[in-house]
Amino acid sequence: MKKFINISILLSAVAMLSACDDFLTKEPETDLPPQTFFSSDKELELWSNRYYNQFSSPDDFLKTYADDYVASSLSSVARGTRTPESENWGTGAWQYLRWINYQFAYDSNCSDEAVRTKYRGVAHFFRAFFYFEKVKKYGDVPYYDYVISDTDWASLKKPRDSRGYVMYQVLKNLDNAYDMLPEAWPSNPMYHVSKYAALALKSRAALYEGTFRKYHNIEDETVDGVTISADWFLEQAADAAKLIIESKKYSIYEKDAKGVGPYRDFFVLEDADPSETILGIRFANGDAVTVRHGLQFALLGNARISATRRFTNHYLMADGSKVQDKEGYATMSYAESFKDRDPRMSQTLLAPGYKQIGQEDETVETLTSDLSGYSIIKFISDDSHNTATTSTTDWPLFRYPEVLLNYAEAKAELGTLTQDDIDLTVNAIRHRVGMGGLTMADANSAPDALLAGYYPNVTKSDNTGVILEIRRERTIELVAEGFRQWDMLRWKEGQFLTPNAYEHKGFEGIYFAGLGEIDMNGDNEPDILLYRGTKPSTALTAYNVDTDLTLSEGDHGYVLMYNMETYVWNEVRDYLWPIPEAQRIATGGALSQNEGY
Numbered sequence: 001m002k003k004f005i006n007i008s009i010l011l012s013a014v015a016m017l018s019a020c021d022d023f024l025t026k027e028p029e030t031d032l033p034p035q036t037f038f039s040s041d042k043e044l045e046l047w048s049n050r051y052y053n054q055f056s057s058p059d060d061f062l063k064t065y066a067d068d069y070v071a072s073s074l075s076s077v078a079r080g081t082r083t084p085e086s087e088n089w090g091t092g093a094w095q096y097l098r099w100i101n102y103q104f105a106y107d108s109n110c111s112d113e114a115v116r117t118k119y120r121g122v123a124h125f126f127r128a129f130f131y132f133e134k135v136k137k138y139g140d141v142p143y144y145d146y147v148i149s150d151t152d153w154a155s156l157k158k159p160r161d162s163r164g165y166v167m168y169q170v171l172k173n174l175d176n177a178y179d180m181l182p183e184a185w186p187s188n189p190m191y192h193v194s195k196y197a198a199l200a201l202k203s204r205a206a207l208y209e210g211t212f213r214k215y216h217n218i219e220d221e222t223v224d225g226v227t228i229s230a231d232w233f234l235e236q237a238a239d240a241a242k243l244i245i246e247s248k249k250y251s252i253y254e255k256d257a258k259g260v261g262p263y264r265d266f267f268v269l270e271d272a273d274p275s276e277t278i279l280g281i282r283f284a285n286g287d288a289v290t291v292r293h294g295l296q297f298a299l300l301g302n303a304r305i306s307a308t309r310r311f312t313n314h315y316l317m318a319d320g321s322k323v324q325d326k327e328g329y330a331t332m333s334y335a336e337s338f339k340d341r342d343p344r345m346s347q348t349l350l351a352p353g354y355k356q357i358g359q360e361d362e363t364v365e366t367l368t369s370d371l372s373g374y375s376i377i378k379f380i381s382d383d384s385h386n387t388a389t390t391s392t393t394d395w396p397l398f399r400y401p402e403v404l405l406n407y408a409e410a411k412a413e414l415g416t417l418t419q420d421d422i423d424l425t426v427n428a429i430r431h432r433v434g435m436g437g438l439t440m441a442d443a444n445s446a447p448d449a450l451l452a453g454y455y456p457n458v459t460k461s462d463n464t465g466v467i468l469e470i471r472r473e474r475t476i477e478l479v480a481e482g483f484r485q486w487d488m489l490r491w492k493e494g495q496f497l498t499p500n501a502y503e504h505k506g507f508e509g510i511y512f513a514g515l516g517e518i519d520m521n522g523d524n525e526p527d528i529l530l531y532r533g534t535k536p537s538t539a540l541t542a543y544n545v546d547t548d549l550t551l552s553e554g555d556h557g558y559v560l561m562y563n564m565e566t567y568v569w570n571e572v573r574d575y576l577w578p579i580p581e582a583q584r585i586a587t588g589g590a591l592s593q594n595e596g597y
Contacts (some may be wrong), residue, residue, distance in 0.1 A: 038109040044119040047103060051126040054096055054133075055281060058295040058379075058395045061482035063303075067496045068311035068475060068484045069376060070507055070561055072304040077485065078498050080567035080574070084581035084597050097144060100127045105147045121180030125193045125201065128173035131166050132205045136486060137577045139163045139594060157590040160579075164221035164228050167209045171236055174202040183249075190272050190280050196249060197279040199240045200398040203406040206237035208490050211413060215457060215492040216575065234410045241407035244278075245424065250400040251275045252432050258357055262432050264347035268357060268381040272394040278403070281395040292392050296385040301369030305376050305480075307349055309508040309558060310496075312337060312374060313450060314475045315345040320436040324450045334365060334373050334510040335522040343433040344476055350375040352521035358382035364527050365520050366541045367549070371561045372509025378480055396481075401429050405474045412467045413459065422466070426473050443469045457492045495569040499562040504552040506563025514556045515545065572596045 037043055065075050076082050100123045110116045127145070134141045140160035148155045177198035185192040210233030212218070220229040244250065253266045253276040266273060272280040283291050299305050313323055318340045323329050338351040345351070350365050354377060367373055385391040404425035411417035419440045427437035447465035451472060452458065458467055474487065488497055495501045502508065512518065517526035517540065529542040532555065536542070543549050551557040573596025584591045 035106055036109070038103065038107045040110060041112070041115045044103070044107065044110060044115060047099070048119050048122045050099060051096060051122065054126060054129060055397060056482070058281070058293045058391070059298060062295055062298055062305065062480055064482045064485045066484035066488055067308060067507070068479055069305055069307040070371065071306065072371070074562055074565065077574070078567070079565065080498070080570070082577055084578040084584070084593065087578045087580045089580060089583065097127065097130050098147070100130070101145065101147045104145070117180045118182055121177045121198070122193055124173040124177035124180065125198050128170045128177065128205070129201060131170050132201070132208075135163050135166050135170070136208065138579060139576045141166055142591070143169055145169070157587045159590050160592060162221060163209070164218070165223050167205065167233070168223040168226070168228055170205055171202060174198050174205070178202075188282070190274055190277050191282045193279060196244055196247065197398055199244050200278045200403055202240035203237045203244070203403055206233045206240065207406045207410050208486065210234035210237055210410065212490040214413065214459075215490065231414060234414050238407055238410040238414065241403045241410070244400075244403050245407065250278065252401065252428055254432050260357060261343060261347040263344050264378060267379045268393055270393055272396060276400045277396045278398040278400060280397055283392045283394055285392055292389050293395070294389045294391060295379050296381060296391045297388045299376055299380055300386055302388070304369060304371050306370040306372035306509065306561065307374035307376055308372060309510070310454065311475065311479070312345065312349070314472050315342040316435070317341060318343070318435070322448055322450065331511050331513065333513065334520055337510070342435055342476065347433070348376060348378045348479060350377045356380060356383060362521065366528050367543070368541060371559070372507070373559055374509060376480055401477050404429060405470065405477065409467070409470050409474070412463050412470055415461065415463055417463065417466060426470060429473060429477055438469055440466050448472075454496070455491060455493055489575050492575070494574055495571070498567055498569050499565045500568055504558065504560055504563060506550070506560035506565070508552070509559035509561060511558050512551060512556055570596060
């Protein structure tokens with residue numbers, strides 16, 4: 001049983017209020033007034049520990065559904081139901097900014113400059129994180145780096161600052177964080193923000209803004225005498241990632257303690273691995289405290305998490321060839337679709353022969369815990385985690401493969417990528433599972449037509465092929481870690497987040513050749529039954545194709561999910577969330593609304 005350090009919070013939380021002047025000006029409720037606080041290492045630690053609550057839980061990351069997997073309900077993004085009236089900033093959202101700016105205002109109470117500096121680094125990191133999350137959703141937002149008094153009406157009702165200005169400040173905060181934070185804290189270093197976590201967030205944020213500006217044709221801006229453009233942000237992303245790479249502090253995890261393959265093994269570790277994990281969230285059963293999540297329970301059926309055929313088609317064959325070059329690929333059965341594929345496919349999805357860790361019996365895919373026929377088994381550990389909120393595996397917030405992919409993508413979009421860069425990044429990631437390397441020249445000379453159809457807005461250049469291959473790697477490597485929706489938004493491929501965008505007007509799952517008994521795992525024994533009309537007498541799991549599930553051709557074809565949805569993606573509106581109407585009213589309309597809402 002791993003130990004868990006109970007980090008208590010001395011200061012009580014400020015409740016989130018509806019009007020922006022309340023949550024930006026309300027005094028933090030403390031046992032001591034903030035003007036007399038911040039005098040010691042312990043007080044600064046207690047104050048700043050609350051910032052970590054900005055990180056989402058593993059359960060929330062899993063719920064960021066996109067085109068790679070869906071669940072028992074569609075998101076408001078896919079359904080087109082986001083409205084100014086229903087939108088809110090998020091419970092307690094702006095209180096974090098208030099706390100951070102209070103620290104900057106009063107931490108001079110601490111006479112120890114070294115202590116004050118490292119906690120300023122923490123505050124800079126989390127102010128950057130706060131605003132990056134806001135820009136991703138809302139675009140332009142008002143930027144505050146100071147404490148607002150309840151009589152400062154000019155600040156309280158200021159208009160939104162441009163996303164370029166705010167993202168420039170995000171990177172500036174991260175540069176300060178990098179300068180001020182330690183390389184590692186003396187205890188629990190993987191669970192505290194460090195110089196490398198600041199660089200990892202910078203590479204993520206700068207890549208997001210650089211590609212968003214590029215694919216959405218956002219005009220350049222000048223901030224502090226600096227012309228910020230798509231390329232400027234991409235260069236910042238590449239430079240930040242390169243500093244982590246050159247530090248040689250991190251590597252790809254290649255152990256396989258549980259005999260399930262090194263990729264899957266990493267995601268069922270009870271204690272985060274320091275070679276690949278740059279920053280993580282700790283979960284545990286401890287003597288003093290129990291902190292757990294429900295990720296495994298959701299994956300095992302509570303939320304019916306279901307990967308799509310579109311996602312599985314990203315996996316290459318094990319020899320590096322494209323899946324669409326395999327004869328009959330479009331009508332492969334569930335069992336056939338796993339044969340001779342990139343090993344990460346069977347380490348991510350429930351494949352024939354799958355056994356849960358610690359179990360002797362095979363778990364056979366029968367569509368009872370998912371909608372598509374492709375269940376996700378990444379993150380599933382032994383059966384002690386099977387029930388609600390019983391998972392204690394640590395969660396990686398930032399891991400080294402993401403940094404490598406950020407670097408490769410930024411360089412590819414800039415047109416400065418080399419084969420050496422590919423070997424250092426994509427090929428290092430592939431090596432973990434024994435996949436052959438990517439050759440840049442080959443990728444660019446014959447771009448993958450299937451991927452080109454999946455990403456029709458991709459840059460058309462000499463680097464189109466390798467950009468598509470990097471997107472393939474990112475899709476596969478980072479699946480179910482909370483990235484995919486945001487990737488599709490920054491690449492301007494949002495239409496594919498809605499089921500109506502597809503040929504059969506629904507997300508596609510596995511292929512069934514016809515009705516009758518179906519052998520799912522290839523052992524020559526039937527596992528499920530598909531029928532029409534009266535249900536036959538059978539002990540098998542049975543589905544009526546008219547009422548229980550839908551096939552694209554009626555009595556055969558792809559399992560369809562949400563094919564009754566009719567929402568059509570709005571290219572003008574849907575890449576951003578609406579500014580909450582309550583906040584616009586509270587500011588007298590000073591906060592402008594995003595286009596289309």
